[in-house]
Amino acid sequence: MEMKKIGNYLYNPKHIGKGSFSKVYKGYHIDNEDKIVAIKKIFISNIKIRKYIEQEINVMKKINHENILKLYDVEYGAEFIYLILEYCEHDLYNYLKKNNINYEEIRYFMSQLLNGLKYMMDKEIVHRDLKPQNILITKDNILKICDFGFAREFKEENMSSTFCGSPLYMAPEIIDKNEYNIKSDIWSVGIILYEMCMKFHPFKSDNIKELLEKIKNKKIEIYFNEDMPLKCKKLLKKLLKINTQKRITWKELFENEWINNIKNNNDEDESKDEDENDDDDDEEKIIINSTNKIEINNFDDSYEIFSLDLDEDLKKKDNDYIVVNYDEVEKNNNLKEIMNNSMSILKKFLDI
Numbered sequence: 001m002e003m004k005k006i007g008n009y010l011y012n013p014k015h016i017g018k019g020s021f022s023k024v025y026k027g028y029h030i031d032n033e034d035k036i037v038a039i040k041k042i043f044i045s046n047i048k049i050r051k052y053i054e055q056e057i058n059v060m061k062k063i064n065h066e067n068i069l070k071l072y073d074v075e076y077g078a079e080f081i082y083l084i085l086e087y088c089e090h091d092l093y094n095y096l097k098k099n100n101i102n103y104e105e106i107r108y109f110m111s112q113l114l115n116g117l118k119y120m121m122d123k124e125i126v127h128r129d130l131k132p133q134n135i136l137i138t139k140d141n142i143l144k145i146c147d148f149g150f151a152r153e154f155k156e157e158n159m160s161s162t163f164c165g166s167p168l169y170m171a172p173e174i175i176d177k178n179e180y181n182i183k184s185d186i187w188s189v190g191i192i193l194y195e196m197c198m199k200f201h202p203f204k205s206d207n208i209k210e211l212l213e214k215i216k217n218k219k220i221e222i223y224f225n226e227d228m229p230l231k232c233k234k235l236l237k238k239l240l241k242i243n244t245q246k247r248i249t250w251k252e253l254f255e256n257e258w259i260n261n262i263k264n265n266n267d268e269d270e271s272k273d274e275d276e277n278d279d280d281d282d283e284e285k286i287i288i289n290s291t292n293k294i295e296i297n298n299f300d301d302s303y304e305i306f307s308l309d310l311d312e313d314l315k316k317k318d319n320d321y322i323v324v325n326y327d328e329v330e331k332n333n334n335l336k337e338i339m340n341n342s343m344s345i346l347k348k349f350l351d352i
Contacts, residue, residue: 006082007075011039040083052149053081059148067116069146088136088144095137106196110259112143118254124154130188131169172242175212181244190239231258
């Protein structure tokens, strides 16, 4: 297959991944074929979309950490921006589908994820779209956080005004009130940890409407494997608190005993009474059921949710949002038409 060229880089035209406005290709620098890179090709037909991309570039230029994907270079074309990125063999989503990992491996990956997130918090940056597809893994099992299109600095703007992210990993306060909280990413970490442990989503749903109803229901039933360490189970309950004031803080999460005590295998020796007497109350309670059954969630999360401010000409209403898929964007240059098509997709998902 003939390689394509952008700037000083060549890449295979067969993509290895895709997002809402982008596709990712495997390539290399023309002067060093041994230095493999990932090339993210992003469609930029609209000034608002370009704003998101420039924000992603600006954020990535400010960060440098072992557990965050590196941005090497940026190439600009007439219709596309190309991000030259560190290459990784897997994303966490596909890695979990192909591998049965034990709790020590889960703790190892979670420790790396939190190392990267702590670095970001120290830099006053929030990701706002954490999910397994945005967590990459190298051949040496080094975890890398990626995709900073929605990332923001705390002081940059009122983040509560933007409804963004992926529905399966979106915190209840965003879905319910369109309000982003500094703890919203903590909820996403909880969903990711649960999927690592159980191999399915805690709120298994056939469509987005059902998902929203389950998350907003204050009586939640969650299944845990019988062999799950009690400290891990307790951490999950603290991560998945609907009430943000009761949800674990970033400081508490970074200092969590189960995450940091890598060599401690005594979780099973704790008293079950200690776990059962956790501080849940009648207002918000997670009902625990034990199971040995492993299931894979079939919910289609290939669509991203974006706010309607992508085009200022559109009349924005409270809590309105669109669903956009990259393949539609690539085939059309008219963003308004794409948005209208996306609303049809959303209505199909909501069954309305």
